[in-house]
Structure formats: C-alpha cells, structure tokens
Amino acid sequence: MKIGPKFKIARRLGAPIFEKTQTVKFAQSQARKESVGKKFSRPKSEYGLSLIEKQKARLTYGLSERQFRGYVDKALASTNPTQKLFAFLETRLDNVLFRTGLAKTRSQARQAATHGHTTVNGRRVDVPSVHLRVGDMVGLRESSAQSVLFAEVNERMRSLTAPAWLEVNPENRTAKVVGEPVLEGVQNVFDLRVVLEFYNK
Numbered sequence: 001m002k003i004g005p006k007f008k009i010a011r012r013l014g015a016p017i018f019e020k021t022q023t024v025k026f027a028q029s030q031a032r033k034e035s036v037g038k039k040f041s042r043p044k045s046e047y048g049l050s051l052i053e054k055q056k057a058r059l060t061y062g063l064s065e066r067q068f069r070g071y072v073d074k075a076l077a078s079t080n081p082t083q084k085l086f087a088f089l090e091t092r093l094d095n096v097l098f099r100t101g102l103a104k105t106r107s108q109a110r111q112a113a114t115h116g117h118t119t120v121n122g123r124r125v126d127v128p129s130v131h132l133r134v135g136d137m138v139g140l141r142e143s144s145a146q147s148v149l150f151a152e153v154n155e156r157m158r159s160l161t162a163p164a165w166l167e168v169n170p171e172n173r174t175a176k177v178v179g180e181p182v183l184e185g186v187q188n189v190f191d192l193r194v195v196l197e198f199y200n201k
Contacts, residue, residue, distance in 0.1 A: 050198035056190035061089050062106050067129070072199045082192050083183055090163075090181035093118065094128035096138055100168050100175035101157035102150075117144035132177045139174040 058068040075085035089095065094109040097118060103109035112118055113128035119139050120130065140150060157170035165179035
C-alpha cells in the first residue's frame with residue numbers, strides 16, 4: 001500500500017507513527033509546531049479527533065482502510081473489542097517480524113513476507129497479513145538468511161526488547177509466539193477505544 005510523504009503525514013497527525021519519524025529531530029519539530037498551532041489553530045471537533053486516532057492506528061500498521069475496517073468489524077463482534085482489535089493488529093506476520101527484529105521496519109517486514117523470505121513453522125509464507133497463534137515459530141528461509149537484506153538481523157534481535165508474548169532466538173534467527181498480546185496502559189501513540197467509538201457511531 002502506497003502511503004505518501006511520511007513526515008508530512010506524521011506532522012499532520014501529530015504523532016511519530018512511522019519508524020523514520022521516531023527521532024529527536026522530528027520530536028523537536030513537532031513541539032515547535034504545537035506551540036505555534038495553539039495560537040492560531042481552531043480546536044478540532046470530537047469527530048476530527050476520532051478520525052485522527054483512527055488514521056494513527058491504521059497507518060502505524062500500514063493497512064488500507066478496507067483491511068483496517070475488516071479488523072474493526074470483527075473486533076466489535078467480540079466481548080472485548082479493544083483487546084481483540086489490538087490482538088488482530090499485533091499478530092499479523094509482518095508486525096511480528098518487525099517486533100522481533102527479523103525486519104527493521106514494518107514496511108521491510110511486508111516486503112520480506114511478500115517476497116517469500118519468511119517461514120511459519122518451517123513452511124514458506126508469502127502473505128504478510130497471516131495471523132499467528134500461540135506456538136507458531138517464525139523465521140527466515142534458509143536460502144534468504146544469508147541475503148544482504150538480513151545482514152544485521154542477529155545484532156538487531158539481540159538489542160531489541162521484544163514484547164512478552166514473543167520469544168526471540170537471535171542465533172537461529174527465529175521467534176516464537178508464546179502468548180497473546182495484551183493491551184496494557186498507554187503502549188501506543190493512538191487510542192484504540194476512541195478508534196472503535198469512531199466506527200461504532
């Protein structure tokens with residue numbers, strides 16, 4: 001999915017939703033914009049604020065509106081919509097590749113999966129939206145592991161702190177799903193409860 005100018009989008013949404021905008025320089029730029037904006041901008045409506053939260057969540061995971069709406073609809077049919085939506089988003093193959101360090105960014109993770117560089121339980125998978133379950137093992141194909149694209153994987157996996165529901169093995173370049181992702185406190189730059197309210201109106 002083509003997203004567009006990431007710095008411009010992140011500034012408009014007021015959050016570092018892309019990996020390339022998670023820098024001190026961007027934070028300082030955003031702080032200056034907010035200080036000036038308070039003087040000249042009108043306060044956003046409740047709808048406008050909800051729309052921003054939705055866009056933050058959707059673009060953080062790099063999903064189209066159709067994909068994201070599909071997850072929302074399934075989540076709303078559950079007993080705990082907020083937790084269910086979070087689980088849908090987090091257990092995607094591309095997100096797990098990113099969370100464990102097997103890919104540097106979610107964009108790279110989608111590309112790696114789409115090109116068939118990854119495996120799930122030893123079998124080649126080329127669909128980044130595949131949902132992983134407890135016990136699933138993710139890794140790189142043997143023919144792809146030595147590619148320049150994954151040259152820094154071992155070091156990145158060692159330095160990265162993966163979520164508690166993922167178990168990382170840098171030596172083997174694998175990761176295992178050992179639990180369910182749980183949304184606790186303020187973990188993201190977006191509020192999924194507000195997102196669900198946006199769609200549930």
